[in-house]
Amino acid sequence: MTAAPSPRPTESELEILQILWDKGNCTVREVHEILEKSKDAGYTTTLKLMQIMHEKGLVARDTSSKTHIYRALVNQEKTQQHLVNKMIDNVFNGSAARMVMQALGNHKASKDEIDSIKKYLDELSNQ
Amino acid sequence: MTAAPSPRPTESELEILQILWDKGNCTVREVHEILEKSKDAGYTTTLKLMQIMHEKGLVARDTSSKTHIYRALVNQEKTQQHLVNKMIDNVFNGSAARMVMQALGNHKASKDEIDSIKKYLDELSNQ
């Protein structure tokens, strides 16, 4: 039994994972074209990153044809969980509540979102 | 007019900022002794980090006596805000609500905390 890959992607790796989580299977070029919209980097940079991610076990790839196809190997929710917990410890001294309030207090969340969070909290309380 | 220091502390710098935010004024030794409890690094490492933070404008220091006294220059809430927003974008595709639910869904928050969040959300909605 091999250990599960520990979800510690770097920032650049995270950008790529976002795309893979969203799209499923992707070629390097597909990922790169999306990345280019928000970022300014060369194609071989994206390629190299994805190759490193493969070495680390963050992604799998199908090399049966010339153009390789990549997909995420790490779980989106687990990765998010891990990063959020780290931030709660690192930045908010372990207080999830303080982080939540900070996150919501800055008009990032719409009224609809706030309502859905309230509903969610009610369900949490009733358990 | 000089630009405000942009709040982009590294992880190690954040550990030190936490202490400074909590304690106010500190010597390197004080910071180091607290750091040692959770981390394993030499005194000169802590010193060097704090010197770099000074160069970056993250902290101020009083050098009038031999033992320098440091204090945080960046604002705690602004820094938290900045990091949380970055995480929302980077990790949760811009959805604050998804991050909040992820943060609360994993037993990090106690019942009391959840209640206080609900109260907070009610205030937000009533504006």
Add this chain to the structure above:
DNA sequence: ATTTGATTACGAAACAATTCGTAGAAGGAA
């Protein structure tokens, strides 16, 4: 005055993340 202990300053090593140039392989078009 000398020693001792604590402090800062400095530089360099070790490591990690990011970027990209270049070369070579593969495949399709002419």
Add this chain to the structure above:
DNA sequence: TTCCTTCTACGAATTGTTTCGTAATCAAAT
């Protein structure tokens, strides 16, 4: 086949972060 484009592989440069050894300075104690 030859040419052109696209792709992967590889290695190296660059930059940023973390770590710590060593030397110099200072002050207090002897």
